[in-house]
Structures are given as C-alpha cells and as structure tokens.
Amino acid sequence: xxxxxxxxxxxxxxxISPNEGAQIIATSTFDVSAPKPGFGDYAxxxxxVLFKQFEKAPASNPPALAAMLAEVCKKHDHQQxxxxxxxxxxFINFTLSPxxxxxxxxxxxxxxxxxxxxxxxxxQTVIIEYFQNNIAKPPHVGHxxxxxxxxxxxxxxxxxxxxxxxxxxxxxxxxQFGILLYAYKTMGDxxxxxxxxxxxxxxxxxxxxxxxxxxxxxxxxxxAEFKKLEQGNAENRALWQWFxxxxxxxxxxxxxxxxxxxxxxxxxxxxxEDKMAAVLAELTSKDLVQxxxxxxxxxxxxxxxxGRCILVKSDGATTYHLRDFATYKYRKxxxxxxxxxxxxxxxxxxxxxxLFRIMEMAGxxxxxxxxxxxLGFMSLPEGPISTRKGTIISLENLVAEAEKRSLAIIEQxxxxxxxxxxxxxxVARAAxxxxxxxxxxxTEFVFTWDKALSFEGNTGPYLQYAHxxxxxxxxxxxxxxxxxxxxxxxxxxxxxxxxxxxxxxFPEILERVTEEYLPNYLCQYLFELSQTLNTFYEACPVSQxxxxxxxxxxxxxxxxxxxxxKNGLRLLGIDAPEEM
RNA sequence: GCGCCCGUAGCUCAACGGAUAGAGUGAUGGUCUUCGAAACCAUUGAUGGGGGUUCGAUUCCCUCCGGGCGCACCA
Numbered sequence: 001x002x003x004x005x006x007x008x009x010x011x012x013x014x015x016i017s018p019n020e021g022a023q024i025i026a027t028s029t030f031d032v033s034a035p036k037p038g039f040g041d042y043a044x045x046x047x048x049v050l051f052k053q054f055e056k057a058p059a060s061n062p063p064a065l066a067a068m069l070a071e072v073c074k075k076h077d078h079q080q081x082x083x084x085x086x087x088x089x090x091f092i093n094f095t096l097s098p099x100x101x102x103x104x105x106x107x108x109x110x111x112x113x114x115x116x117x118x119x120x121x122x123x124q125t126v127i128i129e130y131f132q133n134n135i136a137k138p139p140h141v142g143h144x145x146x147x148x149x150x151x152x153x154x155x156x157x158x159x160x161x162x163x164x165x166x167x168x169x170x171x172x173x174x175x176q177f178g179i180l181l182y183a184y185k186t187m188g189d190x191x192x193x194x195x196x197x198x199x200x201x202x203x204x205x206x207x208x209x210x211x212x213x214x215x216x217x218x219x220x221x222x223x224a225e226f227k228k229l230e231q232g233n234a235e236n237r238a239l240w241q242w243f244x245x246x247x248x249x250x251x252x253x254x255x256x257x258x259x260x261x262x263x264x265x266x267x268x269x270x271x272x273e274d275k276m277a278a279v280l281a282e283l284t285s286k287d288l289v290q291x292x293x294x295x296x297x298x299x300x301x302x303x304x305x306x307g308r309c310i311l312v313k314s315d316g317a318t319t320y321h322l323r324d325f326a327t328y329k330y331r332k333x334x335x336x337x338x339x340x341x342x343x344x345x346x347x348x349x350x351x352x353x354x355l356f357r358i359m360e361m362a363g364x365x366x367x368x369x370x371x372x373x374x375l376g377f378m379s380l381p382e383g384p385i386s387t388r389k390g391t392i393i394s395l396e397n398l399v400a401e402a403e404k405r406s407l408a409i410i411e412q413x414x415x416x417x418x419x420x421x422x423x424x425x426x427v428a429r430a431a432x433x434x435x436x437x438x439x440x441x442x443t444e445f446v447f448t449w450d451k452a453l454s455f456e457g458n459t460g461p462y463l464q465y466a467h468x469x470x471x472x473x474x475x476x477x478x479x480x481x482x483x484x485x486x487x488x489x490x491x492x493x494x495x496x497x498x499x500x501x502x503x504x505x506f507p508e509i510l511e512r513v514t515e516e517y518l519p520n521y522l523c524q525y526l527f528e529l530s531q532t533l534n535t536f537y538e539a540c541p542v543s544q545x546x547x548x549x550x551x552x553x554x555x556x557x558x559x560x561x562x563x564x565x566k567n568g569l570r571l572l573g574i575d576a577p578e579e580m
Numbered sequence: 581g582c583g584c585c586c587g588u589a590g591c592u593c594a595a596c597g598g599a600u601a602g603a604g605u606g607a608u609g610g611u612c613u614u615c616g617a618a619a620c621c622a623u624u625g626a627u628g629g630g631g632g633u634u635c636g637a638u639u640c641c642c643u644c645c646g647g648g649c650g651c652a653c654c655a
Contacts, residue, residue, distance in 0.1 A: 031598085035598085036595095036599075036600085036601095036602085038600085039599065043599085045598065045636095052635085062635070088599075089598090090598090090599090090635080091598075132655090134655080171655060174654070174655055175653095175654060176654065176655070179654095292652075292653085294653080297653095298652065307582085307650095307651050308651090309652080310652055311653095312653085313653040314653060315653080317653085320654080320655050346585060346648095346650090347649055347650065349585075349649085349650070350584070350650050351650090351655085353583090353584080374585085376585080376648090379648095409618070413616085438593080438594095439592090439593065440593080440594075443593075444648065445592080446592090448592095454605085455618055456604090456605085456618055457603085457604045457605065457618095458593085458594095458603065458604045459618085461618055462604095462619085468616075468618095469616055469619080470615095473616090474615095475615095476615055477615080512596070516596080524594065524595090527604090528603085531603090534620065535620070535621090537615070537619095537620095538611090538620050541614080541615065542615055544615065580616095580618080
C-alpha cells in the first residue's frame with residue numbers, strides 16, 4: 001500500500017511539474033507512514049520535503065503544493081482505494097475507503113492462519129542466537145527476555161519469508177568450567193549431583209566462586225583445570241561431557257515449560273574448539289594480531305576507542321572473543337547468512353562492537369550483516385540478579401506462581417470452564433511472556449511479581465480475553481461467515497470502521513518488526529486492535545443485531561479480528577484459547 | 581580517564597524527524613435482567629536544564645545535571 005501511494009505521489013509530481021518533476025523524484029525521498037488517528041490511514045510529507053527542491057515551484061508554499069498533489073492523486077486513484085485524499089498543514093492524508101476495507105476483511109478470513117505472512121524475506125537466511133544458557137547453571141528470570149524475544153523474532157522472521165535458524169550458543173567452554181571442575185573434584189559429591197545435577201553443580205560453582213573471592217590464588221587452580229580440559233585430559237573431558245549431558249536435558253525442560261520453538265542448533269562454544277586456530281591464523285596473516293607484555297595475543301583497537309581485544313591469554317588458553325570470531329566465520333561459511341543476530345543483553349555491547357569491528361578489518365562485512373539485538377537487562381527490587389548472592393528467581397517458580405494466580409482467577413470468574421489447568425497455564429505463560437515482549441527490548445526494568453503477573457490492562461491475558469470473547473459471540477450466533485458479496489455492503493458505524501482500519505495495518509507492523517527487531521511493536525498493535533474491538537462491541541451488538549445484513553457484516557468483522565489476534569499471539573509465542 | 585545506553589504523567593511503559601506527546605496502572609465517578617465486568621466510559625496528569633540544526637525535535641548535534649552498564653587475559 002505504501003508502495004502504491006508513493007507511486008501515486010511520484011506520478012502526481014511529474015504531472016504537476018513536467019520539467020523538474022522526474023528529476024526531483026529521482027533524487028529525493030519522502031515518507032509514507034501511518035499517522036495518528038484523525039489524519040487518515042496513510043500520510044505523506046512529500047509536499048514539505050520536495051517543495052524546496054523545485055527551482056520553479058508549481059505552488060507558492062508547501063501546503064499549496066500538498067493540495068495540488070492531493071487533487072492529482074485523487075484523479076489517478078482509479079481503483080478508488082481511498083475515500084478521501086486531503087491536504088492538511090502540508091501533509092497529504094489518505095483515507096482508505098470502506099469498500100477497500102471490506103474487501104480486506106474477507107481477505108483476512110480467506111487467508112486465515114496465513115494472513116500476514118509474506119515472502120518479504122525472499123528465503124534469505126537469518127541466524128538468531130538467543131537463550132544462551134550456561135552448562136551447569138539453571139536458567140532464571142534474567143534469561144527470560146533473550147528467550148522470549150528470540151523466540152518471537154524466529155516466528156516473525158519465518159512468517160515474513162525468511163529462513164530463520166536458531167542457535168542457543170551454549171556456554172560450555174572457558175575458565176568457568178575449569179573452576180567448576182576444580183570445585184567438583186575438591187568438594188563434589190557424586191551421588192548428590194546425580195540426584196539434581198544442574199542445581200548441585202551450580203551450588204558447587206557458587207561455593208568455589210565465594211572461596212576464590214577470599215582466596216584469589218585458588219582461581220589459578222581453576223584455570224589450570226580448564227587448561228587440562230582444553231588439552232584433552234581424559235578425566236576432565238569425561239566429567240565435562242557429563243555436565244553437558246545433564247544440562248542439555250534440563251534446558252529442554254525449560255524450553256517446553258516456556259513454550260518455545262525447538263532449537264535448530266545447540267552449538268556450544270566447544271564446537272568451535274578446532275576452528276579457532278584457523279581464524280587466529282587468518283587474523284594474524286592480515287596483520288591484526290599483536291603480542292602483549294606477558295605473551296597474550298590481542299587486537300589493538302585503542303585508536304577506535306574500543307580498547308584491546310584479547311584472543312589468547314598469556315597462559316595459552318583461548319578467550320570467548322576468539323570463539324565468537326570462529327562462530328561468525330562458521331555461520332558465514334555454513335549458512336551464507338543474510339543477517340547474523342545475537343539477542344544478548346547490552347552489557348555485551350562492547351564485546352560485539354569489538355567483534356564486528358575486527359571482522360570488518362579482516363575484510364568481512366560484519367558491521368552490516370551482523371546485529372547485536374541488545375536487551376536492557378532486568379534487575380530485582382533488591383538489586384541486580386546475582387547467582388553468587390543467590391538473588392535469583394527461577395523460571396520454574398515464576399511459571400508456577402503465575403499458574404497459581406491464573407487458576408485462582410479462573411475459579412472466581414469462570415468456575416465451569418473445562419480444562420482449567422490447561423487454560424490456566426496458557427494464561428500464565430501469556431502474562432509472563434507478554435510482559436517482557438511488550439517493553440521496548442532496550443528498556444531496563446525492575447522485575448516485580450505483581451507487574452510481571454498482571455492480568456489486567458495492557459497484558460497478555462487482555463489479548464486472550466478479547467479473543468475468547470469473540471469466540472463466545474461466534475458460539476452464540478452459531479453461523480460462520482457468508483461468502484464475500486453474498487450480501488450488500490451496508491454503511492459502517494464509526495466503531496466498525498475503526499476496527500477495519502486496524503486490521504489493515506497488520507502486515508505492515510510485521511514488516512517493521514523484522515526491520516527493527518522490536519517485537520513490542522506487534523504487542524502495541526495487538527493491544528490497540530483489542531481495545532478498538534472492545535470499544536466496538538460495547539456499541540454494536542452482533543448476535544442480537546436485528547438487521548440480517550448488518551449482523552453478517554459484524555460476524556465477518558469479529559471473525560477477522562479474532563484471526564489476527566490469534567495470528568499475532570502465535571507470532572509472540574502465546575496461545576489463544578477460545579474460552580478462558 | 582575513555583566508551584555505550586538511558587532520563588517522558590505519582591508509578592510502569594509507548595511514540596518509523598511530523599500534526600493535538602499516546603497507553604497501562606493509581607485515584608475519583610459511572611456502566612452487568614441486554615453477545616464474557618480479565619471488559620467499557622468519563623475526569624486527572626508528563627518530554628531533566630541550556631544551546632544548536634530543521635519548515636517541523638521526545639527523536640539528530642553540543643553542553644550541563646542525574647541514573648545504568650562496559651573497558652586487556654570472566655563469558
């Protein structure tokens with residue numbers, strides 16, 4: 001639609017100014033965007049932007065030019081897509097006609113679950129790395145954002161015609177595993193660990209970290225254990241393998257608990273173990289690597305304000321930087337990606353800036369083909385989340401608490417509901433996930449139970465409720481939508497038009513999400529759609545509407561709305577129950 | 581010291597350089613014998629300070645104030 005409007009406008013400019021028009025269109029850009037309510041469905045700033053480009057302006061000022069352009073556009077809108085094209089304060093506002101919106105309505109119904117999907121992505125590959133868990137650490141509420149944002153992006157990118165590939169990039173390598181090995185060997189109890197592996201291993205790691213704090217020399221023992229692991233020591237390898245096994249099984253449990261898509265790849269950092277030497281050699285051959293005072297190898301980025309980036313420590317062990325270089329290269333070679341993305345909190349911005357910069361210096365287009373989808377990180381009222389200090393809220397507790405609260409509400413509001421448990425868990429997950437998804441992903445926020453588990457206002461359950469109410473109506477009327485054109489179109493109420501306008505915007509919203517990696521746009525849209533819908537049926541009866549034609553039209557309207565809410569929620573990884 | 585992010589209503593958050601800065605929550609008042617009150621309606625209230633660029637700035641630039649994060653051998 002924006003494309004169509006741009007063409008109308010370009011054509012109009014050329015017509016108004018036969019001499020300069022074509023040239024100006026070729027060299028300038030103007031916007032077509034969705035304005036605030038009251039200014040039509042689309043608005044363009046073409047008149048204001050283009051006015052000063054003219055040597056001999058066809059009008060005396062931008063508003064006058066806007067008026068001229070609006071007139072010409074109207075003349076060329078042969079399909080009568082718009083009921084009005086008007087200029088106001090220099091803008092040109094396009095209002096979609098009820099006939100167009102009505103056709104759109106049936107398009108939604110016909111396409112059903114596929115409505116909003118596109119081949120926008122042209123099957124290009126997008127790698128999305130998220131939910132980066134560490135071996136031997138239970139995921140907690142701080143991992144939630146990466147998980148739900150990454151999961152939503154996966155779904156949205158696939159829907160938009162990209163080939164999206166997920167990778168958890170499991171943390172299974174590095175000094176911390178040396179520390180864990182050292183802890184297990186000196187303090188571990190095998191039978192205890194076998195009972196509840198991840199929790200017990202985490203306890204060991206926490207305990208050793210505390211010891212190191214008071215006795216820093218112990219750290220070297222941990223580093224030595226990692227060195228042994230890296231050099232292939234059999235005992236360390238076996239233990240490490242065991243840690244990975246139990247941890248991966250545990251992560252799978254969490255994935256299901258949160259209702260996330262299965263992961264395509266779980267390539268741990270250790271996967272790149274044999275791929276680091278080649279990258280190091282490549283960077284060295286490109287003259288990027290220097291040797292430091294104690295023998296460490298690094299890339300100097302001081303001049304670019306990015307400090308130094310250590311690749312190999314003075315004890316010969318590799319760093320995660322080097323592993324990330326190998327990761328980039330592996331992904332590039334293996335998948336020839338269009339975009340390589342990392343859904344990681346913004347404390348790692350510096351790391352990714354270094355990574356992308358160095359790859360650029362080595363001749364890869366990393367600063368354009370890779371994106372750090374940075375997240376503001378979550379803290380608790382008592383301060384930052386800290387595994388060491390034990391101030392963590394486990395995902396299990398979070399989900400359990402949410403289910404408890406949602407079940408209590410169901411008991412109170414809809415005690416006759418069948419499958420209460422199932423619905424309660426769908427509603428609970430909706431509340432938790434939507435809470436994270438609805439914030440701009442960069443926003444830092446403080447987690448509080450009551451906010452994260454709210455069921456009223458701009459929340460996941462609000463959207464589910466709007467959806468379930470529509471199904472309530474459809475159950476009541478007992479008929480489905482008649483074929484388009486089987487009844488005459490009747491004049492629409494303001495509230496009906498408001499809903500139709502919203503329906504039309506869905507595909508454009510999805511496009512924006514893929515351009516900016518911001519799922520909160522979709523949340524905002526679905527919330528506004530649901531609000532518009534709620535307002536609509538406060539004013540317009542459906543099942544009790546006496547006029548059969550109006551009734552049919554409204555059935556189509558709510559059916560299409562339910563479809564979009566359902567599609568939208570699905571893209572966010574949220575279930576849309578028909579009753580709740 | 582250097583770098584990145586942020587500052588919007590009492591609170592929590594939106595706003596692709598665009599028009600009258602939107603929601604939620606809270607508070608107050610109203611709406612269920614009429615399709616589901618997890619809802620709806622009404623009232624309330626905000627861009628940290630100062631410069632600049634622009635026809636137009638919450639948005640871009642500079643500066644000050646305030647907050648968060650990172651910066652050479654953790655990941």
